[in-house]
Amino acid sequence: MGLHAFYPIFDDVAWIKRLVPLGIKLVQLRIKDQPEDVIRAQILEAQEICRAHDCALVINDYWQLAIELKCDWVHLGQEDLDDADVGAIKAAGLKLGLSTHDGPELECALAQEPDYVALGPVYPTILKKMKWHQQGLGKVTEWKDLVGDVPLVAIGGMSVERATGAFEAGADIVSAVTDITLNEDPEARIKAWLEVCP
Numbered sequence: 001m002g003l004h005a006f007y008p009i010f011d012d013v014a015w016i017k018r019l020v021p022l023g024i025k026l027v028q029l030r031i032k033d034q035p036e037d038v039i040r041a042q043i044l045e046a047q048e049i050c051r052a053h054d055c056a057l058v059i060n061d062y063w064q065l066a067i068e069l070k071c072d073w074v075h076l077g078q079e080d081l082d083d084a085d086v087g088a089i090k091a092a093g094l095k096l097g098l099s100t101h102d103g104p105e106l107e108c109a110l111a112q113e114p115d116y117v118a119l120g121p122v123y124p125t126i127l128k129k130m131k132w133h134q135q136g137l138g139k140v141t142e143w144k145d146l147v148g149d150v151p152l153v154a155i156g157g158m159s160v161e162r163a164t165g166a167f168e169a170g171a172d173i174v175s176a177v178t179d180i181t182l183n184e185d186p187e188a189r190i191k192a193w194l195e196v197c198p
Protein backbone atom coordinates (compact mmCIF):
# COMPACT_ATOMS: atom_id res chain seq x y z
CA MET A 1 0.00 0.00 0.00
CA GLY A 2 2.91 2.30 0.64
CA LEU A 3 1.23 4.74 3.02
CA HIS A 4 3.58 6.80 5.12
CA ALA A 5 3.64 6.09 8.85
CA PHE A 6 2.95 9.72 9.80
CA TYR A 7 -0.66 10.83 9.28
CA PRO A 8 -1.60 14.34 10.38
CA ILE A 9 -5.22 15.53 10.28
CA PHE A 10 -6.09 19.16 9.57
CA ASP A 11 -9.41 20.99 9.68
CA ASP A 12 -8.55 23.56 7.04
CA VAL A 13 -6.65 23.55 3.76
CA ALA A 14 -4.52 26.43 5.11
CA TRP A 15 -2.69 23.87 7.29
CA ILE A 16 -2.12 21.62 4.29
CA LYS A 17 -0.75 24.54 2.29
CA ARG A 18 1.55 25.49 5.15
CA LEU A 19 2.83 22.09 6.24
CA VAL A 20 2.60 19.50 3.43
CA PRO A 21 5.58 21.05 1.60
CA LEU A 22 7.75 20.12 4.61
CA GLY A 23 7.59 16.45 3.60
CA ILE A 24 4.20 15.11 4.72
CA LYS A 25 3.21 12.16 2.49
CA LEU A 26 -0.19 11.29 3.99
CA VAL A 27 -2.72 13.84 5.25
CA GLN A 28 -6.42 14.02 6.07
CA LEU A 29 -8.67 17.02 5.48
CA ARG A 30 -11.41 16.92 8.13
CA ILE A 31 -13.70 19.92 7.71
CA LYS A 32 -16.68 20.33 9.99
CA ASP A 33 -19.73 22.60 9.81
CA GLN A 34 -18.98 24.40 6.57
CA PRO A 35 -21.23 24.94 3.53
CA GLU A 36 -20.67 22.61 0.59
CA ASP A 37 -19.14 25.24 -1.67
CA VAL A 38 -16.46 25.98 0.94
CA ILE A 39 -15.74 22.26 1.39
CA ARG A 40 -15.54 21.74 -2.38
CA ALA A 41 -13.11 24.64 -2.79
CA GLN A 42 -10.92 23.39 0.07
CA ILE A 43 -10.81 19.86 -1.34
CA LEU A 44 -9.81 21.13 -4.78
CA GLU A 45 -7.05 23.30 -3.32
CA ALA A 46 -5.83 20.46 -1.09
CA GLN A 47 -5.73 18.11 -4.10
CA GLU A 48 -3.56 20.53 -6.02
CA ILE A 49 -1.12 20.97 -3.14
CA CYS A 50 -0.92 17.26 -2.36
CA ARG A 51 -0.39 16.25 -5.97
CA ALA A 52 2.41 18.79 -6.30
CA HIS A 53 4.14 17.28 -3.24
CA ASP A 54 3.39 13.60 -3.86
CA CYS A 55 1.21 13.42 -0.74
CA ALA A 56 -1.81 11.12 -0.38
CA LEU A 57 -4.92 13.15 0.50
CA VAL A 58 -7.70 11.57 2.57
CA ILE A 59 -11.09 13.30 2.68
CA ASN A 60 -13.04 12.84 5.90
CA ASP A 61 -16.74 12.13 5.66
CA TYR A 62 -17.73 13.84 2.38
CA TRP A 63 -17.70 10.72 0.25
CA GLN A 64 -20.04 12.03 -2.47
CA LEU A 65 -17.79 15.05 -3.02
CA ALA A 66 -14.72 12.83 -2.86
CA ILE A 67 -16.15 10.68 -5.67
CA GLU A 68 -17.24 13.69 -7.73
CA LEU A 69 -13.86 15.41 -7.41
CA LYS A 70 -11.97 12.18 -8.16
CA CYS A 71 -10.17 12.00 -4.85
CA ASP A 72 -8.00 8.99 -3.99
CA TRP A 73 -9.08 8.37 -0.40
CA VAL A 74 -12.04 8.82 1.91
CA HIS A 75 -12.22 8.26 5.68
CA LEU A 76 -15.47 7.41 7.43
CA GLY A 77 -16.40 7.22 11.08
CA GLN A 78 -18.77 4.51 12.26
CA GLU A 79 -21.68 6.94 12.28
CA ASP A 80 -20.90 7.85 8.64
CA LEU A 81 -20.98 4.19 7.60
CA ASP A 82 -24.74 4.07 8.21
CA ASP A 83 -25.38 6.55 5.40
CA ALA A 84 -22.42 6.00 3.09
CA ASP A 85 -22.55 3.88 -0.03
CA VAL A 86 -19.37 1.87 0.36
CA GLY A 87 -20.04 0.08 -2.91
CA ALA A 88 -20.13 3.41 -4.77
CA ILE A 89 -16.95 4.56 -3.04
CA LYS A 90 -15.11 1.42 -4.11
CA ALA A 91 -16.63 1.40 -7.59
CA ALA A 92 -15.25 4.91 -8.08
CA GLY A 93 -11.79 3.58 -7.25
CA LEU A 94 -11.39 5.36 -3.92
CA LYS A 95 -9.50 3.76 -1.07
CA LEU A 96 -11.31 3.63 2.27
CA GLY A 97 -10.19 4.22 5.85
CA LEU A 98 -12.51 3.51 8.80
CA SER A 99 -12.57 4.51 12.47
CA THR A 100 -13.09 1.90 15.19
CA HIS A 101 -13.38 2.08 18.97
CA ASP A 102 -14.54 -1.36 20.13
CA GLY A 103 -14.93 -4.99 19.05
CA PRO A 104 -18.29 -4.71 17.25
CA GLU A 105 -17.11 -1.62 15.38
CA LEU A 106 -13.94 -3.41 14.30
CA GLU A 107 -15.98 -6.36 13.06
CA CYS A 108 -18.22 -3.99 11.13
CA ALA A 109 -15.22 -2.15 9.69
CA LEU A 110 -13.38 -5.28 8.58
CA ALA A 111 -16.52 -6.48 6.79
CA GLN A 112 -16.14 -3.45 4.49
CA GLU A 113 -12.62 -4.58 3.51
CA PRO A 114 -11.05 -1.18 4.26
CA ASP A 115 -7.61 -0.02 3.17
CA TYR A 116 -6.79 0.91 6.75
CA VAL A 117 -8.45 0.75 10.17
CA ALA A 118 -7.98 3.48 12.77
CA LEU A 119 -8.17 2.70 16.51
CA GLY A 120 -8.72 5.42 19.04
CA PRO A 121 -8.41 7.16 21.27
CA VAL A 122 -5.17 5.44 22.27
CA TYR A 123 -4.57 8.20 24.83
CA PRO A 124 -6.99 10.78 26.24
CA THR A 125 -7.81 13.37 23.59
CA ILE A 126 -8.95 16.96 23.88
CA LEU A 127 -10.20 17.06 20.32
CA LYS A 128 -13.73 15.84 20.88
CA LYS A 129 -15.81 14.36 23.64
CA MET A 130 -16.04 10.61 23.21
CA LYS A 131 -17.84 7.89 25.08
CA TRP A 132 -14.73 5.73 24.83
CA HIS A 133 -11.97 6.07 27.38
CA GLN A 134 -8.38 5.74 26.32
CA GLN A 135 -7.73 2.38 24.70
CA GLY A 136 -4.06 2.06 25.63
CA LEU A 137 -1.18 0.45 23.80
CA GLY A 138 -2.33 -3.05 24.77
CA LYS A 139 -5.42 -2.55 22.62
CA VAL A 140 -3.21 -1.50 19.70
CA THR A 141 -1.39 -4.84 19.92
CA GLU A 142 -4.67 -6.73 20.24
CA TRP A 143 -6.18 -4.89 17.25
CA LYS A 144 -3.10 -5.55 15.09
CA ASP A 145 -3.53 -9.28 15.65
CA LEU A 146 -7.18 -8.97 14.61
CA VAL A 147 -6.72 -6.82 11.51
CA GLY A 148 -3.87 -8.89 10.09
CA ASP A 149 -2.52 -7.31 6.92
CA VAL A 150 -4.82 -4.28 7.06
CA PRO A 151 -2.76 -1.23 8.08
CA LEU A 152 -3.58 -0.05 11.60
CA VAL A 153 -3.67 3.65 12.49
CA ALA A 154 -3.22 4.72 16.12
CA ILE A 155 -5.06 7.97 16.87
CA GLY A 156 -6.03 9.98 19.91
CA GLY A 157 -3.68 11.92 22.15
CA MET A 158 -0.72 10.96 20.01
CA SER A 159 2.48 12.98 20.19
CA VAL A 160 6.03 12.72 18.89
CA GLU A 161 7.04 11.34 22.29
CA ARG A 162 4.35 8.64 22.22
CA ALA A 163 4.81 7.60 18.59
CA THR A 164 7.58 5.05 19.13
CA GLY A 165 5.51 3.20 21.74
CA ALA A 166 2.58 3.03 19.34
CA PHE A 167 4.76 1.58 16.59
CA GLU A 168 6.27 -0.94 19.00
CA ALA A 169 2.75 -1.95 20.06
CA GLY A 170 1.87 -2.78 16.47
CA ALA A 171 0.58 0.40 14.83
CA ASP A 172 1.60 0.82 11.19
CA ILE A 173 0.64 4.50 11.10
CA VAL A 174 0.33 7.16 13.81
CA SER A 175 -2.12 10.01 13.40
CA ALA A 176 -1.81 13.40 15.09
CA VAL A 177 -3.96 16.49 15.28
CA THR A 178 -3.55 18.89 18.21
CA ASP A 179 0.08 17.88 18.81
CA ILE A 180 0.75 19.86 15.64
CA THR A 181 -1.98 22.49 15.42
CA LEU A 182 -1.66 23.63 19.03
CA ASN A 183 2.14 23.59 18.99
CA GLU A 184 3.81 26.99 19.14
CA ASP A 185 6.04 25.93 16.22
CA PRO A 186 4.04 23.57 13.97
CA GLU A 187 6.80 23.47 11.34
CA ALA A 188 9.38 22.24 13.85
CA ARG A 189 6.86 19.71 15.16
CA ILE A 190 6.30 18.31 11.67
CA LYS A 191 10.05 17.88 11.25
CA ALA A 192 10.23 16.07 14.60
CA TRP A 193 7.39 13.77 13.52
CA LEU A 194 9.08 12.96 10.24
CA GLU A 195 12.20 11.96 12.15
CA VAL A 196 10.41 9.47 14.42
CA CYS A 197 8.14 7.93 11.78
CA PRO A 198 9.73 5.17 9.70
